[in-house]
Amino acid sequence: MTDRTTGLPVVGMIGAGQLARMTHQAAVGLGLSLRVLADSADDGAALVTPDVEIGAATDWDALERFAKSCDVVTFDHEHVPNALVAALASSGVTVHPGAGALLYAQDKRAMRERLGALDIPIPKWSDDPEALARPFIAKAVRGGYDGKGVWVVDEGDPLPPVDYIVEERVTIVHELAVQVARTPSGATRCWPVVETVQRDGICVEVIAPAPRLSHALTAEAQALAVRIAEELGVVGVLAVELFEVPGGLFVNELAMRPHNSGHWSIEGSVTDQFEQHLRAVLDWPLGDTRPHRPVTVMANLLGGESTNLAQSLPAALAAVPSASVHLYGKAARLGRKLGHVTVLGDDVAETRELAQRAVAALRGDAE
Amino acid sequence: MTDRTTGLPVVGMIGAGQLARMTHQAAVGLGLSLRVLADSADDGAALVTPDVEIGAATDWDALERFAKSCDVVTFDHEHVPNALVAALASSGVTVHPGAGALLYAQDKRAMRERLGALDIPIPKWSDDPEALARPFIAKAVRGGYDGKGVWVVDEGDPLPPVDYIVEERVTIVHELAVQVARTPSGATRCWPVVETVQRDGICVEVIAPAPRLSHALTAEAQALAVRIAEELGVVGVLAVELFEVPGGLFVNELAMRPHNSGHWSIEGSVTDQFEQHLRAVLDWPLGDTRPHRPVTVMANLLGGESTNLAQSLPAALAAVPSASVHLYGKAARLGRKLGHVTVLGDDVAETRELAQRAVAALRGDAE
Numbered sequence: 001m002t003d004r005t006t007g008l009p010v011v012g013m014i015g016a017g018q019l020a021r022m023t024h025q026a027a028v029g030l031g032l033s034l035r036v037l038a039d040s041a042d043d044g045a046a047l048v049t050p051d052v053e054i055g056a057a058t059d060w061d062a063l064e065r066f067a068k069s070c071d072v073v074t075f076d077h078e079h080v081p082n083a084l085v086a087a088l089a090s091s092g093v094t095v096h097p098g099a100g101a102l103l104y105a106q107d108k109r110a111m112r113e114r115l116g117a118l119d120i121p122i123p124k125w126s127d128d129p130e131a132l133a134r135p136f137i138a139k140a141v142r143g144g145y146d147g148k149g150v151w152v153v154d155e156g157d158p159l160p161p162v163d164y165i166v167e168e169r170v171t172i173v174h175e176l177a178v179q180v181a182r183t184p185s186g187a188t189r190c191w192p193v194v195e196t197v198q199r200d201g202i203c204v205e206v207i208a209p210a211p212r213l214s215h216a217l218t219a220e221a222q223a224l225a226v227r228i229a230e231e232l233g234v235v236g237v238l239a240v241e242l243f244e245v246p247g248g249l250f251v252n253e254l255a256m257r258p259h260n261s262g263h264w265s266i267e268g269s270v271t272d273q274f275e276q277h278l279r280a281v282l283d284w285p286l287g288d289t290r291p292h293r294p295v296t297v298m299a300n301l302l303g304g305e306s307t308n309l310a311q312s313l314p315a316a317l318a319a320v321p322s323a324s325v326h327l328y329g330k331a332a333r334l335g336r337k338l339g340h341v342t343v344l345g346d347d348v349a350e351t352r353e354l355a356q357r358a359v360a361a362l363r364g365d366a367e
Numbered sequence: 368m369t370d371r372t373t374g375l376p377v378v379g380m381i382g383a384g385q386l387a388r389m390t391h392q393a394a395v396g397l398g399l400s401l402r403v404l405a406d407s408a409d410d411g412a413a414l415v416t417p418d419v420e421i422g423a424a425t426d427w428d429a430l431e432r433f434a435k436s437c438d439v440v441t442f443d444h445e446h447v448p449n450a451l452v453a454a455l456a457s458s459g460v461t462v463h464p465g466a467g468a469l470l471y472a473q474d475k476r477a478m479r480e481r482l483g484a485l486d487i488p489i490p491k492w493s494d495d496p497e498a499l500a501r502p503f504i505a506k507a508v509r510g511g512y513d514g515k516g517v518w519v520v521d522e523g524d525p526l527p528p529v530d531y532i533v534e535e536r537v538t539i540v541h542e543l544a545v546q547v548a549r550t551p552s553g554a555t556r557c558w559p560v561v562e563t564v565q566r567d568g569i570c571v572e573v574i575a576p577a578p579r580l581s582h583a584l585t586a587e588a589q590a591l592a593v594r595i596a597e598e599l600g601v602v603g604v605l606a607v608e609l610f611e612v613p614g615g616l617f618v619n620e621l622a623m624r625p626h627n628s629g630h631w632s633i634e635g636s637v638t639d640q641f642e643q644h645l646r647a648v649l650d651w652p653l654g655d656t657r658p659h660r661p662v663t664v665m666a667n668l669l670g671g672e673s674t675n676l677a678q679s680l681p682a683a684l685a686a687v688p689s690a691s692v693h694l695y696g697k698a699a700r701l702g703r704k705l706g707h708v709t710v711l712g713d714d715v716a717e718t719r720e721l722a723q724r725a726v727a728a729l730r731g732d733a734e
Contacts, residue, residue, distance in 0.1 A: 005409060005698050007677035024415075025392050031676060031694025031706065033415045042372060048391075048400045050417040270689050270711070285685035292659045292711060309398060310374035318652035322637050327398025331372050339398065344637070344659060
């Protein structure tokens with residue numbers, strides 16, 4: 001199964017969105033070429049790697065056929081049914097993260113039960129909507145992302161029509177995220193804790209390192225991430241979304257794959273999350289995660305009313321020559337995550353301004 | 368011809384070696400996917416991009432068919448006959464750099480005649496081996512690279528069996544290189560001047576910026592590169608190899624494509640040479656070329672006696688966690704350029720040592 005020319009292993013990723021696309025870019029440096037299982041030939045990663053199988057991530061036959069052609073299988077998303085992940089492993093496929101860990105990134109109830117049992121700080125939650133005072137947050141147990149599957153429920157509001165849990169609204173000082181990579185051998189490496197800026201439940205900006213976070217909370221966040229990775233047996237990159245609240249930290253959500261909160265690391269860190277994820281699932285030594293510069297800002301590009309990248313890309317490159325632009329090969333649609341921009345610098349405000357200016361130009365906002 | 372989904376242009380590269388491979392990595396960020404004309408499906412870039420035509424760079428039919436499927440055509444190497452480059456342009460294809468410029472990267476005699484006419488400093492040279500005292504350097508007019516096509520000719524030595532020019536041996540203080548990108552609109556941007564370290568005529572190491580170069584010579588080298596790009600009408604990235612000699616600079620050779628002396632820029636500079644080459648041939652605004660850190664060192668990986676990358680890659684990653692490894696997808700052979708390693712740092716000696724240690728581990732040298 002190894003590559004015939006180089007003898008290097010074949011890594012397969014189930015799902016072919018932008019995370020797989022950027023993982024392929026990292027794979028090329030390591031002498032690899034990512035193999036992807038894509039829903040469609042138009043998926044972001046399928047457009048840029050030669051090694052594409054078309055098939056649904058919920059189709060056992062497609063999964064098995066794909067997995068048997070790889071040395072290691074990993075994921076671009078959480079949508080492979082957990083039982084099928086377990087069945088792949090039982091059939092002899094090396095799958096990272098495994099079903100036992102991945103469950104906690106797929107099922108918000110299971111995650112809260114497990115983290116609670118580990119005494120890891122999380123907001124108060126319940127299966128019973130009567131257990132919490134309104135307004136509270138309701139979250140779909142499965143499948144939510146980018147603000148979808150999350151509702152603020154006040155007096156008189158209906159409850160969601162899907163399986164959900166409810167969670168207290170906490171006073172958020174800042175939203176944070178921390179990523180850690182873990183190998184099957186148990187090695188771990190964290191990146192700096194980042195601040196994430198959300199708008200309508202969607203991450204629009206990431207500042208690395210988090211500019212207003214104490215050393216104590218930084219160390220606590222990183223220790224939490226390492227502990228969660230170890231207790232849950234995560235292999236690959238784990239992203240832990242956190243709330244900084246008065247007096248401490250709460251874990252909000254987990255993702256067990258490269259994550260939007262880590263895109264800054266492509267330019268900003270010695271080893272980026274995509275390469276590190278590959279190293280981790282291959283049980284190769286992990287790379288240095290130090291940042292190159294005092295500040296790295298990543299801003300997401302969401303489609304605007306009249307975004308036309310063929311017109312706006314040159315304008316954006318002219319507007320901010322220090323911007324590193326990443327486009328995902330998608331047709332522009334309102335609100336769709338089309339790419340991101342990263343800027344490195346010395347000053348938080350100035351670097352944020354440059355990243356925002358580049359994204360506004362890409363979106364085609366009027367001056 | 369533009370991409371149907373994004374409306375972005377299609378860039379084609381003739382040749383599919385490691386330069387095309389790394390250009391594809393950069394293209395993906397810009398929302399593109401490089402189209403390549405490969406000699407073989409095993410070529411480094413053909414392994415990692417889905418958009419591959421197989422054909423010889425000397426075959427007019429293959430060239431024309433390939434070029435007509437692209438918005439812009441550029442080059443991974445200098446081996447397309449100049450007349451065919453001119454014919455492509457005449458047939459309506461946008462080709463950068465054009466035949467008129469590319470000639471000076473293909474023909475060492477034409478280059479020396481032209482630079483001499485421009486009063487650009489070059490070593491004394493001649494077509495006549497009797498015109499210079501021996502020992503002198505003989506260089507094949509066409510097709511030399513990595514020390515091939517270059518001979519030291521002393522008393523009694525035979526002259527080369529190919530078309531050649533002869534050149535005086537100069538006292539080299541340091542070997543340098545400077546790259547500049549130029550757009551069809553005439554915009555130019557230089558990177559810092561780098562020092563190149565050669566062994567047996569092959570570049571083994573690049574230090575950016577050149578650590579022992581005066582401000583005056585740095586400015587002179589960059590001004591020379593810009594002037595050459597403008598006078599010769601280069602579009603894309605131009606690499607100018609230079610000799611620092613007692614009292615000044617001599618131009619040694621030109622390349623009109625991404626070049627080994629610029630690989631450091633992938634991690635080391637805000638905009639790397641591969642992305643900048645794409646921007647330039649597309650007539651898009653050029654990116655910032657500042658380095659991120661005080662020192663960037665790139666070391667080439669040449670195959671050793673018993674290089675086995677599948678074994679040595681994990682060992683190298685363990686040996687130097689701060690190394691960024693780039694492998695080209697080639698089978699290991701003695702002396703073959705298999706990849707490179709880049710390390711960023713603050714101190715020249717320490718950063719060089721780390722890069723060398725990583726390359727030695729990759730080569731599989733005994734400890």
